[in-house]
Amino acid sequence: MPDTAISLTPMQLATGDLEHEIATTRRMLERVPEEHLAWKPHEKSMSLGALASHIANLLWWQTLMLEHDEFDMAAPQPTVTAPESRAALLQEFDEKVAVLREALAQTDEAALARPWTLRRGDHVIFIQPKIAVLRGFGISHMVHHRGQLSVYLRLLDVPVPPSYGPTADEQGM
Secondary structure (H helix, E strand, C coil): CCCCCCCCCHHHHHHHHHHHHHHHHHHHHCCCCHHHCCCCCCCCCCCHHHHHHHHHHHHHHHHHHHHCCEEECCCCCCCCCCCCCHHHHHHHHHHHHHHHHHHHHCCCHHHHHCEEEEEECCEEEEEEEHHHHHHHHHHHHHHHHHHHHHHHHHHCCCCCCCCCCCCCCCCCC
């Protein structure tokens, strides 16, 4: 019997995962209700707008990881503000997606194997191959917060789009 296994490179795997999660995340962000950007489900929670903005900003982190070999959390950070509208949120997301795709296009397999360091000053938090950071710290982190966003939407009675299969909203439940 012939071998029908498909062999993918680490870059093909990373790119396929990333493109799927980007499309799914954008569908979720498209549902963010502008009138509730300041809403929080709990006093300890981020506001809806801050959570949505954080999700969009995670694309910046992924680009940063591809373009640099380390990040120091003790260094001054760019200011991230909650969006003023859904259109502004989606524009920010789309712009960061374009920059990330360009960074991926400029990255080769050897670069994905290089170590990437997250530190806070002299304290090293972790060192992992870039491909692992892209998957864990980038893609999985985005998926985690997208899950939070789906709960926010459900609590606000906004129909939740599918992530990995149909939602109750799509099945008429």
